[in-house]
Amino acid sequence: MIRQYLPGAGANDIANAWQSHFTALYACYDFFANFRRYLRYDIRLRQAFVHDHTFNPAHWQTEVYEAVGRDFESRSSSASFLSGSRTGAQSSSFRSETAPKNSASNTSRPPSLPFTQHKCIFCGKPDCRGRACGTVKTAFVTFDAATSIFTTSSGEQVCYRFNGARGCKVSESDCGRRHLCIRCGGAHASQVCSQ
Numbered sequence: 001m002i003r004q005y006l007p008g009a010g011a012n013d014i015a016n017a018w019q020s021h022f023t024a025l026y027a028c029y030d031f032f033a034n035f036r037r038y039l040r041y042d043i044r045l046r047q048a049f050v051h052d053h054t055f056n057p058a059h060w061q062t063e064v065y066e067a068v069g070r071d072f073e074s075r076s077s078s079a080s081f082l083s084g085s086r087t088g089a090q091s092s093s094f095r096s097e098t099a100p101k102n103s104a105s106n107t108s109r110p111p112s113l114p115f116t117q118h119k120c121i122f123c124g125k126p127d128c129r130g131r132a133c134g135t136v137k138t139a140f141v142t143f144d145a146a147t148s149i150f151t152t153s154s155g156e157q158v159c160y161r162f163n164g165a166r167g168c169k170v171s172e173s174d175c176g177r178r179h180l181c182i183r184c185g186g187a188h189a190s191q192v193c194s195q
Helices: 011-027 035-051 062-074 078-083
Strands: 141-144 149-152
Touching: 011 035, 035 062
Parallel strands: none
Antiparallel strands: 141 149
16 A cells, blocks of 8 residues: 555655564564554554654564553553553654664564463464464364354354463353363363363
């Protein structure tokens, strides 16, 4: 879209920088587990870039990511977050310089993230990307191409959140989906499944 709608000679460079930004975010090992935090980081960069084209979005912005983390952890109101009024949202916290490729300060991934040990809810591997792993059938659920959802042999849906690293925040009766292991059908989350 940038290449198509942004006028000027620099449109291609800007589009390439944003493509690199997205590729780097998606490559982060905990992208799916911390999606909301990465989304907020992305939104901050996009909002700032509208007013300040001097930084390269392909470069990891540590100060911005840390500010988003503080906002995320303190559960600040979305109104103050979206307005950009929090510390770190100003363009002065964005790096525009280009560091050498081997420099840890200019990596395309966060240099140190809090490690969350979690396994794919489908295949059980710790380095898998969750729903993007390609698994279409486990011992308990099968992907239904007609509805684009995983269901049990009896047609029930199993809660993804219950099986995820953070678990479901509501009871099974309030959730509307079964709180069972997606991999084996046991009364436990797939994070602790031994199969």
